[in-house]
Amino acid sequence: MNLAEVERVNVRNEVEEGERVKQKIEEFQVVNKESFWKRTKNVRIAMLYLLPSILLFSVFLFYPMIKTVYLSFFLTDSKGNAAIFVGLENYQYLLESARFQKSMVSTGLFVLYTVPTSVIIALFLALLANEKLRGIGFFRTIFSSTMGMSVAASAVIWLFLFHPTVGTINHFLGLFGIPAVRWLLDPTWALISIAITTVWMNIGFSFLIILGGLQNIDTTLYESADIDGAGYFYQLRRITMPMLSPTLFFIITITFINSFQSFGQVDILTRGGPAESTNLIVYSIYQDAFINYQFGTASAQAIILFIIVFVLTLLQFKFGERKVHYQ
Amino acid sequence: MSHIELHHLCKSYDQNTFAVEDATVAIEKGEFFILVGPSGCGKSTMLRMIAGLESISAGELVIDKQLANHLPPSKRNLSMVFQNYALYPHLTVEENILFGLKVRKVKKAVQKQRCEDAAKLLGLSDYLKRKPRELSGGQRQRVALARAVVSDAPICLMDEPLSNLDAKLRGQMRTEIRQLQRKLGITMIYVTHDQVEAMTMGDRIMVLRDGKIQQIGTPLEIYNHPQNLFVATFIGAPPMNISKAMVDHENKQLILKDMLCIPLTEEQMKNVTSDVVYIGIRPEQIAHGKGSSRDMTFPVSLTNVEVLGNETVLSFPVGENNWKAKWLGQWPLDIHKKTEISFSMDQIYVFDENTEEVVISPVWKEHVLKEVLTVESR
Amino acid sequence: MRIIRPIIFYFLLVVSALLLFFPIIYSVLVSFMNGAEVLSRSLLPSSLSFENYEKVFGTVPLLHYLKNSFIVSSTVMLGQLVVCSLSAFVFAFIPFKGRNVIFVLFLSTLMIPWEAAMIPNFLTIQSLGWMNSYLSMTVPFFALAFGTFLLRQHFKTIPHELYEASQIEGLSTFQFFYKVVLPYAKTSLVTLGIYGFLTTWNMYLWPLLVTTNDVKRTVQIGLKQLQTVEVSTEWGVVMAGVVIVILPTLLLLFIGQRQLQKGLTQGAIK
Numbered sequence: 001m002n003l004a005e006v007e008r009v010n011v012r013n014e015v016e017e018g019e020r021v022k023q024k025i026e027e028f029q030v031v032n033k034e035s036f037w038k039r040t041k042n043v044r045i046a047m048l049y050l051l052p053s054i055l056l057f058s059v060f061l062f063y064p065m066i067k068t069v070y071l072s073f074f075l076t077d078s079k080g081n082a083a084i085f086v087g088l089e090n091y092q093y094l095l096e097s098a099r100f101q102k103s104m105v106s107t108g109l110f111v112l113y114t115v116p117t118s119v120i121i122a123l124f125l126a127l128l129a130n131e132k133l134r135g136i137g138f139f140r141t142i143f144s145s146t147m148g149m150s151v152a153a154s155a156v157i158w159l160f161l162f163h164p165t166v167g168t169i170n171h172f173l174g175l176f177g178i179p180a181v182r183w184l185l186d187p188t189w190a191l192i193s194i195a196i197t198t199v200w201m202n203i204g205f206s207f208l209i210i211l212g213g214l215q216n217i218d219t220t221l222y223e224s225a226d227i228d229g230a231g232y233f234y235q236l237r238r239i240t241m242p243m244l245s246p247t248l249f250f251i252i253t254i255t256f257i258n259s260f261q262s263f264g265q266v267d268i269l270t271r272g273g274p275a276e277s278t279n280l281i282v283y284s285i286y287q288d289a290f291i292n293y294q295f296g297t298a299s300a301q302a303i304i305l306f307i308i309v310f311v312l313t314l315l316q317f318k319f320g321e322r323k324v325h326y327q
Numbered sequence: 328m329s330h331i332e333l334h335h336l337c338k339s340y341d342q343n344t345f346a347v348e349d350a351t352v353a354i355e356k357g358e359f360f361i362l363v364g365p366s367g368c369g370k371s372t373m374l375r376m377i378a379g380l381e382s383i384s385a386g387e388l389v390i391d392k393q394l395a396n397h398l399p400p401s402k403r404n405l406s407m408v409f410q411n412y413a414l415y416p417h418l419t420v421e422e423n424i425l426f427g428l429k430v431r432k433v434k435k436a437v438q439k440q441r442c443e444d445a446a447k448l449l450g451l452s453d454y455l456k457r458k459p460r461e462l463s464g465g466q467r468q469r470v471a472l473a474r475a476v477v478s479d480a481p482i483c484l485m486d487e488p489l490s491n492l493d494a495k496l497r498g499q500m501r502t503e504i505r506q507l508q509r510k511l512g513i514t515m516i517y518v519t520h521d522q523v524e525a526m527t528m529g530d531r532i533m534v535l536r537d538g539k540i541q542q543i544g545t546p547l548e549i550y551n552h553p554q555n556l557f558v559a560t561f562i563g564a565p566p567m568n569i570s571k572a573m574v575d576h577e578n579k580q581l582i583l584k585d586m587l588c589i590p591l592t593e594e595q596m597k598n599v600t601s602d603v604v605y606i607g608i609r610p611e612q613i614a615h616g617k618g619s620s621r622d623m624t625f626p627v628s629l630t631n632v633e634v635l636g637n638e639t640v641l642s643f644p645v646g647e648n649n650w651k652a653k654w655l656g657q658w659p660l661d662i663h664k665k666t667e668i669s670f671s672m673d674q675i676y677v678f679d680e681n682t683e684e685v686v687i688s689p690v691w692k693e694h695v696l697k698e699v700l701t702v703e704s705r
Numbered sequence: 706m707r708i709i710r711p712i713i714f715y716f717l718l719v720v721s722a723l724l725l726f727f728p729i730i731y732s733v734l735v736s737f738m739n740g741a742e743v744l745s746r747s748l749l750p751s752s753l754s755f756e757n758y759e760k761v762f763g764t765v766p767l768l769h770y771l772k773n774s775f776i777v778s779s780t781v782m783l784g785q786l787v788v789c790s791l792s793a794f795v796f797a798f799i800p801f802k803g804r805n806v807i808f809v810l811f812l813s814t815l816m817i818p819w820e821a822a823m824i825p826n827f828l829t830i831q832s833l834g835w836m837n838s839y840l841s842m843t844v845p846f847f848a849l850a851f852g853t854f855l856l857r858q859h860f861k862t863i864p865h866e867l868y869e870a871s872q873i874e875g876l877s878t879f880q881f882f883y884k885v886v887l888p889y890a891k892t893s894l895v896t897l898g899i900y901g902f903l904t905t906w907n908m909y910l911w912p913l914l915v916t917t918n919d920v921k922r923t924v925q926i927g928l929k930q931l932q933t934v935e936v937s938t939e940w941g942v943v944m945a946g947v948v949i950v951i952l953p954t955l956l957l958l959f960i961g962q963r964q965l966q967k968g969l970t971q972g973a974i975k
């Protein structure tokens with residue numbers, strides 16, 4: 001018998017076995033006399049327990065998402081009711097509007113400034129704080145502290161630090177003979193100022209997550225590397241980074257999404273100015289919708305925000321997965 | 328009427344293959360019944376169907392004369408001990424023991440009494456206020472047993488309860504569980520893959536393989552009269568020696584390649600229909616040196632000798648197979664040296680090549696054994 | 706090398722800690738300074754005067770805002786614990802046809818930024834008459850996919866035998882949930898609790914939208930108010946306000962740091 005024939009016989013035997021199983025089960029089956037009500041107990045319990053979540057998600061996430069799409073095709077009155085159907089005109093208007101283009105450029109730059117910086121600094125701090133040294137717990141607490149800082153408090157503190165007359169940063173730079181920077185008043189520096197504030201706020205959470213990732217790495221890996229005589233940086237490159245990649249992947253995605261959603265720091269530090277240089281997308285949505293009552297264009301922007309976040313998450317997942325080392 | 332009955336019990340997960348096929352058995356009240364087999368043979372599935380943790384695909388499960396197929400686990404009047412004990416880590420030993428009673432709203436006084444009795448019975452009285460993680464493996468096992476004891480259920484199911492313990496403790500717990508079961512008079516269904524547990528604890532054993540029942544019987548029946556090749560090799564340590572042999576129908580003998588010719592009686596020959604058979608002989612039936620005239624005697628070269636203090640296990644090749652012999656006492660023999668061994672032809676098992684069913688097995692001298700026992704007990 | 710290495714690490718640790726923590730320390734220092742000291746860019750206050758703290762309570766109803774923030778944050782925390790643990794329990798213990806579909810539905814909510822759904826939500830809140838009410842700041846946040854996944858991850862570490870043992874002992878599903886699962890996963894509940902409290906306390910955009918007067922306003926909006934009223938005049942007072950607002954969350958973080966780190970990493974990575 002050649003292989004194909006063997007294969008065919010095997011398949012036939014399997015089919016026959018399946019037939020036999022079904023016949024036998026039919027022969028001896030005991031019909032459940034319990035009611036349908038009793039048999040579906042699991043589903044009913046599950047649905048009962050899931051109900052609050054599903055209900056809330058539907059009302060406050062799925063429904064509004066669809067409604068946003070709907071509104072983005074309309075011109076609205078000041079109460080947010082859809083008034084005139086305009087199709088894709090809101091989008092067309094946005095894409096042609098210099099204001100929106102500027103907002104997108106600012107947002108892109110802002111993300112570029114914040115994401116790598118936040119992750120690299122947090123990684124650096126986590127590596128420091130992962131050493132087994134006396135009093136390390138104190139440093140860990142300090143490094144994670146900005147996670148407890150609210151946007152409003154952080155922004156107010158940095159508003160003070162950036163202040164042209166009483167601000168500490170310019171004062172400090174002056175000590176080294178560096179001329180004062182017009183932090184929040186210069187269009188280029190304003191975006192950087194907001195980025196600095198955001199990075200500072202991000203560090204606490206990113207640090208905590210990366211430190212957790214570091215501590216999850218099996219210490220015997222380092223012990224065996226020590227025995228082999230590998231140095232600190234060799235171990236960092238060959239053990240720590242590959243083992244940490246899932247954590248880094250996660251935190252990069254989270255930071256990405258958070259950066260796109262920045263609002264509070266803009267509202268307190270610059271209010272989108274000067275010259276709309278810090279008019280990040282969420283602030284722009286806020287202004288259009290709740291200051292100018294342009295719910296249609298605001299919704300169109302919200303949809304664009306959604307698509308960006310959605311695509312970035314998917315892209316990151318696809319692109320990042322190849323580089324990530326999963327245990 | 329038996330306590331627990333299975334009629335054509337079947338379980339199939341994918342509707343294409345059986346996990347348990349057509350199991351029929353009746354388990355008596357107060358019996359210690361063992362389900363044994365290699366991993367994946369369906370023994371745990373069968374136990375879980377009896378417990379109600381797994382749905383029954385076909386067939387009937389009858390407990391106390393009542394069809395129990397669709398009863399929820401708590402209505403089947405049984406207790407269960409799990410492999411990892413399933414203790415609640417956030418509760419103390421006492422709370423763990425009484426957990427089920429509280430759920431069933433048993434009176435406080437009764438709870439207290441039963442807990443005290445069970446703790447005393449299992450030597451846990453000093454540990455009642457501790458958490459499970461502060462206990463040793465053996466103590467955790469006892470807590471799990473205590474939980475089964477206080478439930479006062481007439482049926483107890485155990486799923487490999489000893490496999491997480493070390494060898495010494497396992498031996499001790501074996502005895503304790505058996506004594507406990509006798510004392511309480513409960514019906515026990517006990518799953519294990521360990522044939523020593525099966526042989527030493529059970530009133531009766533069910534041997535399973537690939538979801539099919541191979542044999543049901545008392546430990547000695549299973550050991551002395553295995554119904555097929557699988558049971559013969561599964562029960563017994565070291566396992567029964569097996570070799571293929573040609574059947575010489577003309578001269579009424581079995582020919583083991585280049586080594587042995589085993590003559591068969593007329594009576595025996597009638598049972599042998601195939602041209603090739605498996606012959607089997609238990610290691611302890613192989614003796615050292617020349618046997619009597621009716622015995623097979625032949626030289627072998629030893630490949631391994633394990634001296635265990637009270638017994639010695641020797642390995643040697645016979646044809647294509649490796650055989651083992653078990654001798655009482657200490658035999659520090661040189662390996663690779665030729666040694667003469669012998670076995671009685673009365674002790675041979677013969678299995679059909681195709682069906683693997685037994686066709687010849689030694690006469691079981693039950694009366695001899697009984698005499699020995701009565702002499703000993705005097 | 707054996708002596709040098711710790712020295713390098715301590716040096717780097719101290720420098721990073723100073724840089725990172727400076728804004729917080731300095732705002733505490735400024736909160737004790739008078740106007741002249743702030744203007745002259747002093748590093749340390751001349752005396753430990755609580756004058757700014759007295760003043761800040763007079764400028765905006767900060768105590769009232771604190772109370773609002775506490776009520777909102779605690780409610781969201783409790784709500785999240787209840788709603789998330791219920792759904793996490795289903796995903797960990799109760800199989801049924803279509804469970805995976807619902808799981809994917811939960812996953813998809815992670816992809817929707819809250820801001821993208823903000824406009825219709827605002828309109829919904831208006832039509833429900835929930836403006837200037839605790840309801841608008843709490844109820845929409847009870848369901849949280851992240852929290853559900855975090856708890857599910859911990860629930861799944863509970864041996865399945867415990868569920869089976871409880872079935873044999875006659876526990877109902879709900880009894881198993883609150884008598885076994887919740888006590889077993891206590892630590893992860895604490896993690897989610899801290900996380901929920903922190904994020905709600907720090908919420909900014911939504912309370913800004915749904916509160917139009919002082920009655921239900923939270924401290925974060927209070928800070929914005931304070932900064933607008935007092936900007937460039939009384940920095941000491943503004944900083945006193947900042948210190949009061951960050952104190953509860955920083956304390957919570959310092960106490961729960963270890964717990965939070967462990968819990969979040971497990972929920973995030975595995």
